[in-house]
Amino acid sequence: MTLLHRPDKPRVAIIGGGIIGMAIGWRLAQSGASVDIFDRATAGQGATRAAAGMLAAGVEAEPGEQRLLPLCLESQARWPGFAAELEVLTGLPVGLRTEGTLVVASTRDEVELLRANYEFQRGLGLDLTWLSGAAAKEKEPFLNPRTAAGVFSAKDGQVDNRLAGAALRVALEKTGARLHEGVDVTGLDVQTGRVTGLILGERTIPADTVVLAAGAWSRLIPGQASPPPVRPVKGQMMSLSMDLGNPLLTHVVWAPKCYLVPRADGTLIIGATTEEKGFDAQMTAGGVLALLDAAWRALPGVEELPVKEMWVGHRPGCRDDAPILGPSAGLDGLVLATGHHRNGILLAPITADAISCLVLTGRVDPHIAPFGAGRFDAARAA
């Protein structure tokens, strides 16, 4: 990235107050930058709030996503340090849990698919253990008695994304970053091919660097030469309340067509549908039915639990399901940190470290080098 001036206290404007924008802002403010974050609504209340917080680089590794795995593993390894630093600074818990994650299967087809995924993931060097149905039920006694096999990933866990979002807000305040909420960015101020600030209606906010971290809304920010190919991918989710004295589940469990995430406060999250419906924010009967049916097949005791909440989130999906991290291909002074799709919570620590380093030094961390915005232009030209 060309940094025409590298001032002692660079002014950075971040578009988007989700976990990505807030984590970048925190890291930059820690390094002495002057940071302003602008959110169209309330910081931490979009995809950051909607997520389940799974840190599941291992069991979420899918064919076609091999290139993404090193980034996910590196960020997962940074989560304990990131969480501890946040908790010490703010005095707030973020609910990091490291007891491992279980994937389960019941029918013959499901077991075959589980076996194929397990072999693919082991082939990538991931440390996973094949379990018999009995061994899976030893870890989680309330699983469906018909559970026939499982895979255990000791390194995959979870963080409470809502708590992490709340802690990041406080961390920003403590490090002197400013959060501006309910603000629409109406354009980028561009002077001779370089972004020199943000336009908010009648006002211009000068900045040495602008970071675009607006998640599913990233391509809608006006004034971009080539808006990033990021679209909303709708997910419906719900939660139930477990009996804290005798919780129905203690590990994150992936079952066919759903995942189940137990929180320390007894909340059991069930996720998630994957729908190409734009920014539609409706819960539907079909969505709830699909979630509950899949959860009930894996863990029949859910039928007794009170319903706590239902919500919709919008993943920032990119054309190749990988994030866009690095300098804008078309405009100097603009840095992209968007398109995290299913991995926004997982990738927050490495995104924050790498993007703050890029903004402050102009250096592209090798971890994010494969995920530059230019890859789409290269694909078009080929």
Ligand code: GLY
């Ligand atoms: N990472 C889980 C989801 O996108 O639903």
